[in-house]
Amino acid sequence: MKLIIRVVIALVVAVVLLLGALLVLPGEKLAQLAASQIEKQTGRTVTFGGRVGYTLWPTLGVKADRVALSNADWAGPEPMLTAERLTIGIAAADLIGGKVRVTELSAVLPQLNLSTRADGTGNWVLGPVDEGQTGAAPAAEGRMESLPVSIEALNLTGASLRYAPHGETPIELTQVDLALQWPEPNGTVLADITLRPAGAPVQIAAEIGTFEAFLAGQVASVGASVTADEIELRFDGRANITGAATGRLTGKSSDLARSLAVLGGAEGVETPAVKTWLIASDLTYTTDGRLALRDLTLEADANRLRGAADVVLGDVPKVTARLSGDQLDFSALLPAGDADLPAAAAAGTGTDPVSDGWSRERMDFGWLAALNAAIALDVQGVDTGSVKLGPSKLDLALDNSRAVLKFLPASVFDGQVQGQLVVNNRNGLSVGGKLSFQDIRLEQALGQTMGYDRLNGEALGELEYLGVGNSVAEIMSSLSGKGWLEVGKGFFTGFDLEQLMRSGSGNGGSTVFDQLTASYTMEGGNLLNRDLLLTLRGLRAEGEGRIGLGAQDLDYLFTPSIQRGDGSTRLSIPVAITGPWSDPKIRPDLKRALEPEIDAVEQQAKDRLREKLSEELDTEIAPEQDINEAIRDRIEKEAKDQLLRLLGGD
Template sequence: MKLILRILGALIATLVVLVVVLFMLPGEKVAGLAADQLEAQTGRKLTFQGEVRFTLWPMLGVKSDGVVLSNADWAGPEPMLTAERLSIGISAGDLLRGKVRVTEVSAVLPHLNLSERADGRGNWVLGGESDGAAAAGAGEPQAAALPISIEKLTLTGASLRYQPHKGAPVEMSSVDMVLRWPDPSGTVNVDLTLRPAGAPLQVQAEVGSFAAFLNGAVSSVGASVAADGGSLRFDGRADLTGAATGRVTAKTTDTEAFLTAFGQSGIALPQGLGQAMVIGADATYTTDGRLALRDMALDLDGNRLEGGLDVVLSDVPQFTAQLNGGDLTVPGLTSAATAAAAGESSEVAASGWSKEPIDAAALALANGTAVVSFNSLKAAGLEFGASKLSLTLDRSRGVLKLQPAALFGGQVLGQVVANNRNGFSAGGKLSFNGIRLEKGLGQLAGYDRLNGEALGELEYLASGGSLDALMRSLSGKGWLEVNKGFFTGFDLEKLMRSGRGNGGSTVFDQLSGSYAIERGNLVNQDLLVTLKGIRADGGGRIGLGAQDLDYRFAPTISGLNGAAGLTIPVLITGPWADPKIRPDLKNALQPEIDAVEQEAKDRVIEKLSEELDMEVTPEQDLNQVIRDRIEQEAKDQLLRLLGGD
């Protein structure tokens, strides 16, 4: 009991002495001592513009309104820190020994003016280094011990302006931060709340050997970022310049909301491209803005890919990517063409191609090349098999290379281009083989009446601000060959022969033809279709823009013993959705009529030659021949009458 009383008495006596000393020592003097020590050890001048008051609770120390901390010599005249109110906590034990040790700094409504010089050193690095010494030691880590430590730093309602050595400044407001650094040679823990776009962005970080980190050494760093819609984690090593290497993981349940919290609003990804995603990668970032991701694994709405990515961060990022995937599905990626073709919108299908403006602004978001390989892909109404695709973006121009692509049951090799540099245009040059026409024409143009496996080439170019404008401006050329197939909607064999035919379809053995496209109209004059004993020649116009047809088939059934066959032309006219298919009987009978007329004319010429006792050719006018003969006969008779020979 005596021992306890003695200890308690000693503690009370100590507290009494401490209180007496604190009340006897003016606040301005304590503040002055702290400011002098800070300036001596860091080279920064701390100015108190308001009254400095002593505080006992909740923190032992001083408090002042209107506080200014000067900037580094090389960072310009603007102060690095200003605050509406600043509270400084002081170690009581050190104070009794005549020393001032800052244990806590709390700032209300501070403004931080941060900048970075060419060697990567920031003005927030506190030290007595002069400009000359800085130049001499530029780019080299500073091994000296940190001149001052703060066990806890609290910023409330802070704003900041950060000016990197290169690039535009970054400004933020409504920033809250709590930094805990209990051991000057140990780890610092930071809780930070940012609001780049209004919604809070929570950052929790820990930096090992923080004193060495502030002096330029590489230290272990762990950081978590959480916001509406997702979170991000980094574990690795970094230095004060921002160079870092480690493992990055991220998970989002709403990617658009998560990006909005970072100030990147309006980025709405289609389903299948990362509305929800999981990412993991080994990351390396260098101070010149280069980010390399290796051993990368992606899960984009269930679509899994792996590979690597290199990015150069700038106003327009540069990228290079190599990704491999399995079976991918992007149901959120559709086009007006495929929607109309598949009949997903009866209104669009009835009125033709969509006239909605095409937004191609995404072509300007970045420059670079991405190569993607996959086992299968369903997107925009198209179904790819195992394929390799290469996408290159260069100043609002995108080129998609198919190297090759398994599409429509066959293979397509070539490239398609989308250009938004001076208005939107699209073009391409493709070769294909094994393509199922009913799939290709059905998914791309909404026409599925032609069935067969095709080989050919296509070159095209179009421009305009909507799909309708593109299709009506379309130009190009190509050729097509199909072995065995059929047309649906009319039965050519039944038309040419008696019998049941093929149940409303025309089955052919071969189809070939070439075509030219101009102003949205495909014109073909050398279509050849062969089927059982029938040859069909065709020519006409297919309105790709207007979605209509004006085409004429001329099928000919083979005659017996080499005789001329019967030809019955077939006209196909009207809209794609409801074409009219009918025989052209007038033109079908005309050859027979012409043949009868020619035979009669030949007989008349033969008889007239006999009667006139002279040769009459088909080229001569029969009326003129008869008239000339009558005149000659009359002349001869008149001469005899007058006594001539």
């Protein structure tokens, strides 16, 4: 019993002496001891550039100003961590028992300088130093040994982060706040993070299971929620410290443009005017920046797409996808005002392209530079704002601000189109296409694309075109190209050739035809045609002239003819069509119509005169012979004969 009492007394005396020594030990000395232990455990040098204070019980605490932690020897001279103030709290009772339990680790205005080397090792990988070794202990593939301590709480306020993956563009973040709770060394970490990539706060609430194993490079369960102005994202799955992850991603936003801005989207790029959007997908991400999305559902406003996609992240992401959908409305992707041109024409508003000309509002397709893509679409319908497609197979390729849309085929204007359309915004905006089509309703095609719906019928043909400019007016005024078309039964509205050529009521102001064929070229915004052929019941019409695609005017001449039973022409009355599309002037050209009749009368008079002169002169005058020459020759011959008789000849 006495022995036990003596041992207890000795222990008490030892503790009192130890506490007394600590009380008289300056804070700087304590900091040096702490720094020495940290360097021994991590291989990194810790320096204190300001005041150092401490507490003893129940928390052994150190509070130091201007603290720096050195970098890995391969990562450069800049410290890996600096902080204006660092506070460390250690449970004193656990420390006496030989366990280091950090109850608080706080840093004010810290700066983290993170990087990786070629083998993937991060400069944040820490390890104990062997005798005679300096710098960080090597660790394979970013793994780190289990920490010699447990940290219950970590707080960073106003942190700045620079992350430089080997061979890639560094990522920099400022004004980052972090609150991490880790009550059990082998348990789950709860983290609340605030990022400000574009000024506005983005909140991240994350849970990482078996965090100690996660830090050691093992795969752990991960859940994270991202919330910001107008956006919510949620991920549940598994990941490791290198960033590789697999799981389920869901998200929604009520304002796409605002969401992209909050998340640090590209500045100066106009985003499509999409409001609400949703995403749900199985996700796999690898550390080389590749993202695989399977069982993917995308919703943007009323549009819904399903399928799969692969994304290669970078300065300009590359998307490869195969998607299917029902009825899609892409009119919001077009610049405001231009998508409604045909509708405005029908309504007769101030933006009517027929009455006021094409819109001169500048179109901005800068958003084409935001990504590269190769997307296959199988859809039941698409509304682009100016053109509506039916069931269609489409391939969209987007590369360096140049978009190519292929129809494989596409249903449009009650017919089918094959070929491709191109929008190129690399050096100014240009549009072009090469298309073949069949069963196209012309009143829909011309009405929806050019506001001209007077020609009706199903067309077969080809079209190749190119336009340059930053507005619809500039593009239409620069159009060049060529094409041809054939139309079966159809009709023109606005004039009635049958009523013009025959007596009767005609067709009520329309020209009904059996067939129409034509070829054309385009230059400087004008469509030029020389071989229009139109066949009607007992009539035939030929046409030539100019259709002003840019100026929206006409200067065209129809020449309808009444045919005899043998196919010869009985009567022709040319019809001139001039003026704007909205109100063309249609007038018979009577002067041209009468020219053949005048010519016929003149020819009959010449024939009768030739016959009379032949009788009077007693000589045959051929039709091709000049009458004046025939008279002169006859006079010369008669004078010669009279002279010979006078001289006594025969």
